[in-house]
Amino acid sequence: MGNVLGQNARPIGDDNARGLTANDLATFSSLPFFCELGEPCLRKMTQEAKVVRYQRGDILFHQGEEAKWLHILLDGQIGLVGSASGGDETIVEIFKNGEVFIAAAVLTKKPYLMTAKALTTSRLLLVPGDKLLSELRDNSDLSLAMIISLAKHFRTLVREIKDLKLKSASQRLALYLMGLTPRREGSVIMHLPHNKNVIAGRVGIRPETLSRLFQTLKQYGVVCESQTVAITDLGILAAFCQEGDEIV
Amino acid sequence: MGNVLGQNARPIGDDNARGLTANDLATFSSLPFFCELGEPCLRKMTQEAKVVRYQRGDILFHQGEEAKWLHILLDGQIGLVGSASGGDETIVEIFKNGEVFIAAAVLTKKPYLMTAKALTTSRLLLVPGDKLLSELRDNSDLSLAMIISLAKHFRTLVREIKDLKLKSASQRLALYLMGLTPRREGSVIMHLPHNKNVIAGRVGIRPETLSRLFQTLKQYGVVCESQTVAITDLGILAAFCQEGDEIV
DNA sequence: TGTCAAACTTGACCTTGGTCAAGTAAACCC
DNA sequence: GGGTTTACTTGACCAAGGTCAAGTTTGACA
Numbered sequence: 001m002g003n004v005l006g007q008n009a010r011p012i013g014d015d016n017a018r019g020l021t022a023n024d025l026a027t028f029s030s031l032p033f034f035c036e037l038g039e040p041c042l043r044k045m046t047q048e049a050k051v052v053r054y055q056r057g058d059i060l061f062h063q064g065e066e067a068k069w070l071h072i073l074l075d076g077q078i079g080l081v082g083s084a085s086g087g088d089e090t091i092v093e094i095f096k097n098g099e100v101f102i103a104a105a106v107l108t109k110k111p112y113l114m115t116a117k118a119l120t121t122s123r124l125l126l127v128p129g130d131k132l133l134s135e136l137r138d139n140s141d142l143s144l145a146m147i148i149s150l151a152k153h154f155r156t157l158v159r160e161i162k163d164l165k166l167k168s169a170s171q172r173l174a175l176y177l178m179g180l181t182p183r184r185e186g187s188v189i190m191h192l193p194h195n196k197n198v199i200a201g202r203v204g205i206r207p208e209t210l211s212r213l214f215q216t217l218k219q220y221g222v223v224c225e226s227q228t229v230a231i232t233d234l235g236i237l238a239a240f241c242q243e244g245d246e247i248v
Numbered sequence: 249m250g251n252v253l254g255q256n257a258r259p260i261g262d263d264n265a266r267g268l269t270a271n272d273l274a275t276f277s278s279l280p281f282f283c284e285l286g287e288p289c290l291r292k293m294t295q296e297a298k299v300v301r302y303q304r305g306d307i308l309f310h311q312g313e314e315a316k317w318l319h320i321l322l323d324g325q326i327g328l329v330g331s332a333s334g335g336d337e338t339i340v341e342i343f344k345n346g347e348v349f350i351a352a353a354v355l356t357k358k359p360y361l362m363t364a365k366a367l368t369t370s371r372l373l374l375v376p377g378d379k380l381l382s383e384l385r386d387n388s389d390l391s392l393a394m395i396i397s398l399a400k401h402f403r404t405l406v407r408e409i410k411d412l413k414l415k416s417a418s419q420r421l422a423l424y425l426m427g428l429t430p431r432r433e434g435s436v437i438m439h440l441p442h443n444k445n446v447i448a449g450r451v452g453i454r455p456e457t458l459s460r461l462f463q464t465l466k467q468y469g470v471v472c473e474s475q476t477v478a479i480t481d482l483g484i485l486a487a488f489c490q491e492g493d494e495i496v
Numbered sequence: 497t498g499t500c501a502a503a504c505t506t507g508a509c510c511t512t513g514g515t516c517a518a519g520t521a522a523a524c525c526c
Numbered sequence: 527g528g529g530t531t532t533a534c535t536t537g538a539c540c541a542a543g544g545t546c547a548a549g550t551t552t553g554a555c556a
Contacts (some may be wrong), residue, residue, distance in 0.1 A: 064494060080525095082410040082413065082414060082494075083493070084414040084490060085490050090413040090414055092406065092409055092413070095470065102400065103403040104399040104403050104406070105403070107396060107399040108396065108399045108400055110403065113403060113410070113494045114410075136391075136392060136395065140385060140386075140388050140391060143388060143392065144384060146395055147391065147395055148385065150352075150399060150402060151355040151356045152356055153402070154352040154402050154405065155352050155353070155356065155358065157402065157406065157409065158330075158405065161330070162330035162362075164409065164450045165338040165340075166338055169333065169513065193440060197533075197534090205514085206515080207304075208514075208515080208516095208535080209512090210513070212535090213513095213537085226521095226533095227521085242332060242334075245331070247312040416543095417543065443503070454544060455503085455505090456504090456506085456544075456545080458504090459506075460506085460543090474551090
C-alpha cells in the first residue's frame with residue numbers, strides 16, 4: 001500500500017493565479033510545442049490563461065475530475081499518479097520544464113485518469129480547454145503540432161507498456177537511469193532528479209525493492225550513494241536492460 | 249519464452265493488393281473515423297490506397313520497419329505484438345473491424361514499435377502515410393478527427409499502464425472478460441474472440457497461468473469451457489477487478 | 497477412422513518482487 | 527543540541543506468477 005501522494009494536498013485558490021508577465025510569455029512562446037506557432041495564435045491562447053504555483057506535495061487535480069485546463073509546466077516537476085481503490089498508487093509519468101500534459105483528457109472532455117502532484121515547487125501555465133479546442137479548429141498549424149505531439153507522446157506510452165510486460169523490475173530501473181542521460185557509452189555520474197519513493201513509483205516497484213535492486217545493479221557498474229548515481233559503463237547497462245528492443 | 253508470432257510469416261506481394269471496389273469504398277466511408285469527412289477528402293485519401301488480405305498467422309509488418317501506411321482494418325483481427333531480444337513476446341493491442349491503427353508511427357515517420365500479426369483472416373485498407381499527412385495539412389476536419397482519435401486511443405493506453413502497474417493478473421483477466429461485453433450487470437454467456445495463447449499475451453501472462461487463473465475466477469462466477477465463458481454475475485466480477493478505479 | 501500437430505491443462509518447483517517489522521540516517525526545527 | 531519527522535535500508539517471510547515437463551484434448555486432414 002504505497003502512498004505516493006502524501007497527505008498535504010492544498011488545493012489552490014484563484015489568489016494563486018495571476019496574469020502572465022512579459023517574462024512568462026517569453027518562456028511560453030519559446031517552448032518546443034508553441035515556438036512554431038504565429039503571434040496571433042499565441043495571444044489568443046494566452047488570453048484567458050493563468051499562471052499558477054504549487055509547493056512540493058500539492059495536488060493540482062484529482063483523478064476523476066473534469067479536465068478543463070491544458071497544463072504547461074513552466075518550472076518544476078509534476079508527477080501523474082494513478083490510484084486504485086485499495087489505496088495503491090503508481091506514478092505513470094513525470095514531467096519537467098516545458099512539457100505539455102493531460103492534452104488527451106482536455107481534448108476528449110473526459111475526466112482525468114490520474115491525479116497530478118507537484119514533486120517540487122512548480123509554476124504552470126493553464127490554458128482553458130475550450131480555448132484550445134476552438135483554436136485547433138481555426139489554426140491548422142496548431143492542429144498539426146498537436147497531432148505530432150500526441151503521436152510522439154503516444155509512442156512513449158507504447159514503449160512503457162512493452163517495458164512493463166517484457167522487462168524485469170531491475171531492467172526497468174536500469175532504463176530509468178539510462179533515461180537520465182543522453183550519453184550511451186563511457187561512464188557517467190548523475191544526480192537523481194527524484195527521491196527514491198518517487199523513483200520506485202515510476203519504475204513500478206516498492207521502495208524496499210528499489211533499495212535491493214540498486215544492490216543488484218552493482219554487478220553492472222551502478223553505484224548509488226544517497227542522491228548520486230555513478231555508472232561505470234553505460235554500454236554494459238544498456239546491454240543489460242536491452243534498450244532498443246524495438247528494433248529487434 | 250512464449251512465442252506469439254508463430255513461424256508462418258508470409259509477406260504478401262503486390263499481387264495481393266488491389267484497387268478498391270465500390271463495396272470497399274462504402275465500407276470505408278462508413279467507418280467511425282471517416283464518416284464525418286467530406287467526399288473529396290475520402291477520394292483523395294483512397295486514391296493511392298490499396299486493399300490487402302492476410303491469412304491467420306501472417307505478419308503485416310515487423311517491429312523496426314519504417315511506417316509508410318496508415319492501416320484501416322476492414323475485416324478480421326490484428327494483434328500488435330511487442331518483442332524483446334530474448335524472444336519473449338507480448339500482445340500490446342488487438343484491433344477489430346473498422347479500427348485505424350499505427351497512426352502514431354505514420355505521423356511521426358518513425359519505425360513501428362510493434363509487429364502486426366493477423367489473428368484471423370483479415371482485409372485491410374492501406375493509405376499512404378504522406379497522403380495522410382498532406383491531407384491533414386489541408387483539411388481541418390480530418391485534423392480534428394485525428395486529434396480526437398489519437399486522444400481517445402491515448403487514454404486507453406494510460407488505462408492499460410495503470411492496470412499493469414496496479415492490478416493483479418487475475419484482475420486483468422477479469423477486465424479482459426468485462427471488455428468483451430457492454431453489459432455491466434446480470435449474467436452473460438460469451439464466445440471468446442481469441443484463442444487462449446492470444447488472451448494470455450494480451451493480459452500479460454503465460455498460457456499456463458491463464459489456465460490456472462480461470463480456475464481462480466470460478467469463485468467470482470466465471471466458468472470457462474473451451475471457447476465459451478459464462479459469467480453468472482457481472483457486478484461481482486466488476487467489483488473484483490475494480491473496474492472504474494479511474495474515478496477513485 | 498486413424499494420425500499428427502496444435503491448443504490447452506496440470507503438477508512440481510523456482511524466482512521475483514511484495515509485505516511486515518525493525519532499524520539507521522539524514523533533514524528539519526525549535 | 528535534542529527531539530521529531532521523513533527518507534531510506536535491511537532482514538525474514540510470503541505470494542504471485544513463471545518455468546519445465548508431462549499429460550490431455552481438440553481439430554485438421556489424409
